[in-house]
Every structure is written in C-alpha cells, then in structure tokens.
Amino acid sequence: MRVYRCSFCGAPINPGFGIMYVKADGTVLRFCSHRCFVNATKYGRDPRDLAWVRKARKAQKAK
Template sequence: MVEQHVCSFCGVQMEPGTGKMYVRKDGTIFYFCTTKCQNNYKLGRVPRRVQWTNAGRKALGKE
C-alpha cells in the first residue's frame, strides 16, 4: 500500500509521487502539495490566518 501524505500548510491529501518533501536540519519533515504552499510557509504565514487552507476555513467557521 502506498502511503499518502497531507500537505503541511493547507491540509490537502496528496497523491503518491506528487508534491515536495522538505526536511529541516533538526529532522522535521514537511510535505507541500504546491509551490504556493511552500512559499507561504517560507514567508512565515500561519495556515489559520490564510482563508483558502483547511485550518483557515475551520477558523472562519466555514467547515
């Protein structure tokens, strides 16, 4: 069975073989579905404050 990953920024399920894996020096692993998510993470944005993410929609009461 192939392992599916969840995007560390927006929370979307990713298909196997897609996206990027980013590993910090301390060994923390992040998975990003698109460069949009990766760039928002690098800019230091919090997913709860970005409206199009799953966490942002949950914070606004949309889901």
C-alpha cells in the same frame, strides 16, 4: 501507498506528487504545491490567516 497531508493547508498529497522539505533538525514537512511551500518557508505565514487554506475555513466555522 500512503497518502500524506500537506503540512500547510492540509490537502491530500498522492504518491509521486508534492514537495518533501527536510529541515536541519530532521523535521520532515510535506507540501502539496509550491504555493504552500513558499507561504510556509519563505514568508512564514500562519495557515489560519489565509482564506484559501482549509485550516482557516475550519477555524472560521468554529467561531
């Protein structure tokens, strides 16, 4: 079984969990929670701007 990464926050997604979203162009996005799904699709937010996202903490550490 493969463990995927969340397309928004980068958290691991175990088999049988999360949301798989397929865009009209065939791109597959996987999200660990509804929170990540809504922030990415409905609000169009950049994960690096949110403090709770792993990518943001990583970007801040690099500065």
